[in-house]
Amino acid sequence: MIKLLLSILFIIFSSNSKSENLTTSDLNFKNNSLDPYKIEFVVSSYNLEKKTFLAGIFVELKKDWKIYWENPGMAGLPPKLNWNEVSNINNGSLLFPAPKKFEFFDIKTFGYKNKVIFPIEIQILDEKKSIKGLLKFDAQVCNEICIPVEKEFYIEFSTKTKFDSTKKNEIKKFLETVPVKRDFVNKAILKEKKLIIELKNDFSLTKETLIVIENKSFQIFPKTELDFKNDKVFITSYLNKLDDKILKSNKYKLSIFSKKLNVYQNFTVSNKDIYEYNLINIIVISFLAGFVLNFMPCVLPVLSLKLTSLVSLIQNKTSYIRKSIFFQVLGIFSSFLLLSLFTIFLKFAGYQIGWGFQFQNQYFLIFLTILVFAFGLNILGVFQIRLPGTVLFYINKFSVNNFRDFSSGFLMTLLATPCTAPFVGTAVSFALSGDYYDIFLVFQIMSLGLSFPLLLFFFFPQLIKIFPKSGNWLNIFKKLMATLFLLTGIWLLSILLQNYNFDKFNSKNNDKVNWIKWDINKQPNLIKELLSKDKIIFLDITAEWCITCKYNKLFVIDNESIVKIFNDMEVIPLQLDWTKKNYKIEKFLFSKERYGIPYNEFYSEKYRNGYLLPELLNEKVLINAINKIKN
Structure with a gap:
């Protein structure tokens, strides 16, 4: 009960922070104990090729005080920039370096302590004119109470301005930890009140990794676990304590922060993937x-x-x-x-x-x-x-x-x-x-x-x-x-x-489809290479002992209408032969949570992780799949 009461009080203090009668003009970082922060705006350099200025919001905090990440979590407010009164700006993105996780009983928040620099990439409209005006920075810093920060900077600079380059390396140090977009989610399913995300095989993490899963409304999944199982990495989030509203969206964002890499990916859980195993x-x-x-x-x-x-x-x-x-x-x-x-x-x-x-x-x-x-x-x-x-x-x-x-x-x-x-x-x-x-x-x-x-x-x-x-x-x-x-x-x-x-003793090849025999041992990244060339790929994993594979090829894949569609769309038919034991093929199947064959899958720019087909094919299923990946 005490735990619950403290959690509620924390949220009340956070959400009513505007009631605090403190402003930036009241505070003195060095001398006043009420002043927990010092904030500066610095422009360090100009990139002629990209037509962008590299700048940063420098924040120093007193001990135990924190400022929030772009998604503060279950309490707090994120920092924001207001460029409305600044002229000659095309874009001014406030970037967020890798945060830390803070826990107060059951309340999880994300942010920074001591010192942080928020890098800013400012894109100029007209290189012959100056950027000038009033830049506003709004944020919230918290310890036992939360204080709103409303900082204003009058800025004026141009491509000819000489900047203080000594700050450039400091900004770049934090810029390097800003997460970059990367394709690392293999698939995501909802099963038994759990969101299970399987990462791709070439993506290695450690138990110290910070994982943040959020929906498009910035609601976070409160409890996540990292699991290493049979050469695969799984992220599991338990949904039993979540508000049902978080599941109404099928669009999610996964951010991962570690010592070696900081990345994020937007992913969806389609109706096909949200399959509650009835x-x-x-x-x-x-x-x-x-x-x-x-x-x-x-x-x-x-x-x-x-x-x-x-x-x-x-x-x-x-x-x-x-x-x-x-x-x-x-x-x-x-x-x-x-x-x-x-x-x-x-x-x-x-x-x-x-x-x-x-x-x-x-x-x-x-x-x-x-x-x-x-x-x-x-x-x-x-x-x-x-x-x-x-x-x-x-x-x-x-x-x-x-x-x-x-x-x-x-x-x-x-x-x-x-x-x-x-x-x-x-x-x-x-x-x-x-x-x-x-x-x-x-x-x-x-x-x-x-x-x-x-x-x-x-x-x-x-x-x-x-x-x-x-x-x-x-x-x-x-x-x-x-x-x-x-x-x-x-x-x-x-x-x-x-x-x-x-x-x-291999059987005679009478296939009407011109299969490309894929040697997965020598070319493990062949699918990625073909996708980079904007190709549509049809993968068939087969074996001489697989009766269903023979049926699919004889009565469906070798059908004249299917062969014509493959040729017209320039589909690349890849074939893996699993007649003899092959560890790489076995590992590929297990990574897809498939434990036998036949295995047929389409790949395209839209379905980079693959569009899996049922075991027993028919002409209608194949044509519908082709139309789906094409559109």
Whole structure:
């Protein structure tokens, strides 16, 4: 309560400072204890090329007194210049050097103590005439009370005036700390009452950095934190104590002050970026991601075989069928649970993880290729997979009669994890960029989606009757599934060969788009270089093992209308190939909070940080994106 009362009293003293019956003429800096400041106006030089004078407001303050920055914070008034009575002025900008942060209980303000020089760049209208008139400087200095400063300077000088150059270096010292405009914000989102700003990878800061975030009404975000995570820098501002008015604007300014650099950037948080991750949205996307995995080349043969095995059980009791399905579903849920726990452990240990990059691991590919070929040949009757007698004994002893069903669920998950599919990237990106709870939730909902076809038969076993009774057709169907297994094995083998010798086994290039193969290791700044030439760029991160990437290229990007638009607009198509492991590409994806591919993005002068496209493309989405970045 006392803390709150003191805060209120501070604001009252600040906001009613005009009631103090003190003026500059009443004060004497050297002799009078009531005089906390001394202020001078000095012109130090003239720049013939820029037609500007360099001047400064010199402010000296007594101990513990302060004068404010251009945004004083939660209390106080900023210094201002009034040029209304000065002639021959085109512009006279009062510049603000790097400030310090002051805290009085919960009240945060920004300003200067002891001594500060406010540099001024004065642009003359007519070089043949003098600048003259009455310059007014208004400010506020505070300690336990706040005093208004109303200082007037009669000025008269021209391009021929000889200035006191001894002050020039002093002014320049403070001028060097004035923040300059720079492009360093990668993206900003509002999530769970937090404003999260991700800075670009080439922007390094320290914990001592002063960070100021404000909206266009000069309201500041009261609490900000700097976080260093996996080679990325994040600024987080907590909004729970903010007035809702601060969020009505989508235009913000971020200023950063450190020993090495002082910069600022105006940025926006668009409606697309202000995406409150709705629980229902995530559940739906995660479910669809798991469901779509059923139709990927790795999983489809296993699912089809399980359905045919259910058909062979059509003569059995419903309870027996449900028991078989239950253990299959249990295998899927258990394996996804282990996967989520393993992912949480890796994230806790500080590792960056993604989805689908298992295909870059030759040992995983060898294991998976052998496994898929073995299943295919086993179905064709080339050989039988027999468990050792000891294992069978313990299985029977502990009544694990549905071990095969349970293990088939594990197999489905094992084959699903490397697969890329629509919705998978969105779901996994949310999970891996979120908290541990997000990982657990997304993976378990994905397991529900993967299990959905089996669950349909669990709750409605009569659906099995839509299939013909077991007979010769079933043998033919099993051979067809075996063929799918063998084709999947051949596909996996081709990827394995590319990992060993990429150039020799790379697929033939029949693309209609003239891709520029981007070597990110040799040209890490290629996008920046092209943007500096005012180019429009289309980036495609792909891989030979990415089925969705193949679909996007074949049915959308290579569409004649899209190719024509690319050519007419002189779009530069860049392509990164992630078939083989590449740390730089991985780092690029993680910097964008994407943890898998496909990845497609436009860059232009308007969208220097990129305009990201959905995983599954269509012609309409691509054309709308082109029109947006063009306009």
